Amino acid sequence: MVVGAGIGGYVSAIKTAQLGLKTLIIEKQYYGGVCLNVGCIPTKSLLRTAKVFEDIVHKAANLGIDMKTKDEPSINWDKALERKDGVVNKLTSGVKALLTKNGVKQIIGEASALDKNTITVNGKKYHCDNLIIASGSVPNELPLPGFAEGRNSGFLIDSTKILSLPKIPKALTVIGGGVIGIEFGCLFAALGTKVTVIEGAPKILPMLDQDVTALMTKTLKEKYKIEIFTNAKVKEVKGKSVVFEIDGKEQTVKSDYCLESIGRKTVTKGFDGIGLELSERKSIIANDYGETNLDGVYAIGDVTSKIMLAHVASHAGIVTANRIALKANKPGAEDIKMDYSKIPSCIYSHPEIAMIGKTEQQLKAEGVEYKTFKFPFAAIGKALADDDTTGFVKIICEPKYKTLLGAHIIGNRATDMISEFTTLIECEGTITELARAIHPHPTMSEAIGEAAEALESGKSLNL
Known part of the structure; x- marks a missing residue:
C-alpha cells in the first residue's frame, strides 16, 4: 500500500506492481502531488512564458527581428495560466493512466494508520503487508505579528x-x-x-x-x-x-x-500514532532503502526531509519498491539503495543553475585537496549564436586520481547539462574520461569538455 500519489508515491506503486506485488495507492487530493500540480511543472510553464517575453522585448532587435508596429508585446496572463493548467492536466491524467495500465488499485481519500498493517480511508479498513508513506510536504509559515x-x-x-x-x-x-x-x-x-x-x-x-x-x-x-x-x-x-x-x-x-x-515542512498526519521514529523536524527517519524503525513500513520523498526534490523522491520510490520485492523473493528485483552524495540539484532561474557534489567552500572547510577550472560560456560558439553568454561551467576534481568532487553550472541549459556529471559519478568515471569524450559542436556542452581538458592537461585550448 502506498499513501500519496506524488512523484515518489506513484513511481513506487508502478514499480511494485511491475515486480509482481498486489498494489494499492491512496491519494487525498490530486495525482502527481505537489510537483505536477503546484510545484515544478506549473512553475516551469510560467517561467517559459516569462523567458520568451523577455527574449522578445530585450533580444529581438539584436537578433535581427523588427517589430511591425511600435507597440511593445504584452502578456496575456489569463492565457499563460490557461496554458500552465493545460500542461498540468495532461501530466496528471497521464499519471492516473499509468497507474491503471500497471494494475495499481486507486482510492481517493485521506489515509490514517491504525497500526503498521491497517489503514483506514473513507471509513473503510485496508490491510497491507508493506506500507510506503509518501505523504510529502507543505510550505512553512512564519508565526510573526500580522x-x-x-x-x-x-x-x-x-x-x-x-x-x-x-x-x-x-x-x-x-x-x-x-x-x-x-x-x-x-x-x-x-x-x-x-x-x-x-x-x-x-x-x-x-x-x-x-x-x-x-x-x-x-x-x-x-x-x-x-x-x-x-x-x-x-x-x-x-x-x-x-x-x-x-x-x-x-x-x-x-x-x-x-x-x-x-522552506517546507513534512506531512505526517495520520501516521503519528503507530510508533514511527521521527526526527527533530518531525520527519520520518528512514535508511537508504526507505526502511523505517517499523518492519514493513517505508518512507520516501519529502516526508523524510533528506533532500526535498522530485527526482530524489522518484528514485527513492524505485529503491524501496525493489527492496520490498526482493524481500518477497520476486524475480527481477534488485538490491539498490539511495546515495545522497550523487544527487544533482537544479534551479530554473534566468540563467539556470545546476550542481552536483561539493562546493569549493565545502572542500576548503573540510581540508580536502582539489583542483578546479572555470570555463565561461562567453567563449562558446553556441552561446554566442544564441545571444546568451552569461555563466560558466566549473569543475572541481581530486588532483591525483582526477575523480569528480563537484560540478557547478550557471547559464542557458544548465539543468540539462548537469546529467553528464551525474552519469560520470555513477559510472565512477574521471576527468580524463570526460576530457576524452567528444562533445558535439556547436553546443553548450563544449564548455564541459573544455573545462575537463584544462584540468587534464593543465592548459585550456580556447582561453
Whole structure:
C-alpha cells in the first residue's frame, strides 16, 4: 500500500506492481502531488512564458527581428495560466493512466494508520503487508505579528497561491532568497514586476558555490533590477507592507503581494500514532532503502526531509519498491539503495543553475585537496549564436586520481547539462574520461569538455 500519489508515491506503486506485488495507492487530493500540480511543472510553464517575453522585448532587435508596429508585446496572463493548467492536466491524467495500465488499485481519500498493517480511508479498513508513506510536504509559515492577517487578506501568499494570481503584480516582496523565492523572483521580474527579496542569511542561495551565487546576485540586481536585502530579520506584516530589520535599523517595503518562501515542512498526519521514529523536524527517519524503525513500513520523498526534490523522491520510490520485492523473493528485483552524495540539484532561474557534489567552500572547510577550472560560456560558439553568454561551467576534481568532487553550472541549459556529471559519478568515471569524450559542436556542452581538458592537461585550448 502506498499513501500519496506524488512523484515518489506513484513511481513506487508502478514499480511494485511491475515486480509482481498486489498494489494499492491512496491519494487525498490530486495525482502527481505537489510537483505536477503546484510545484515544478506549473512553475516551469510560467517561467517559459516569462523567458520568451523577455527574449522578445530585450533580444529581438539584436537578433535581427523588427517589430511591425511600435507597440511593445504584452502578456496575456489569463492565457499563460490557461496554458500552465493545460500542461498540468495532461501530466496528471497521464499519471492516473499509468497507474491503471500497471494494475495499481486507486482510492481517493485521506489515509490514517491504525497500526503498521491497517489503514483506514473513507471509513473503510485496508490491510497491507508493506506500507510506503509518501505523504510529502507543505510550505512553512512564519508565526510573526500580522502574518495570519496577511494570509487572510490575500496579501501574504505561498508557492501554491502565487501560481494562480489574478493578474501580474506591479510589486512583489519575496521573503526567502532560496530556490523557490529566486525562481519566482526571476519569473515576475522578467514580466515587469518590481521584486524585492528579503533574506536572513548573508547571501541568497547560500547552499551554492560562491562563484555561482556571486554571478546570480549580480544578474538579479543589474539585469532584473531586483532589490536584495541580506542579513535581514523579518519583524511583521502591516497591511500591504513587510517590516524587517538590518543592523538594528527597521525598514519597510510595500507591495501588492508578499511571497512567503521559507522552506517546507513534512506531512505526517495520520501516521503519528503507530510508533514511527521521527526526527527533530518531525520527519520520518528512514535508511537508504526507505526502511523505517517499523518492519514493513517505508518512507520516501519529502516526508523524510533528506533532500526535498522530485527526482530524489522518484528514485527513492524505485529503491524501496525493489527492496520490498526482493524481500518477497520476486524475480527481477534488485538490491539498490539511495546515495545522497550523487544527487544533482537544479534551479530554473534566468540563467539556470545546476550542481552536483561539493562546493569549493565545502572542500576548503573540510581540508580536502582539489583542483578546479572555470570555463565561461562567453567563449562558446553556441552561446554566442544564441545571444546568451552569461555563466560558466566549473569543475572541481581530486588532483591525483582526477575523480569528480563537484560540478557547478550557471547559464542557458544548465539543468540539462548537469546529467553528464551525474552519469560520470555513477559510472565512477574521471576527468580524463570526460576530457576524452567528444562533445558535439556547436553546443553548450563544449564548455564541459573544455573545462575537463584544462584540468587534464593543465592548459585550456580556447582561453
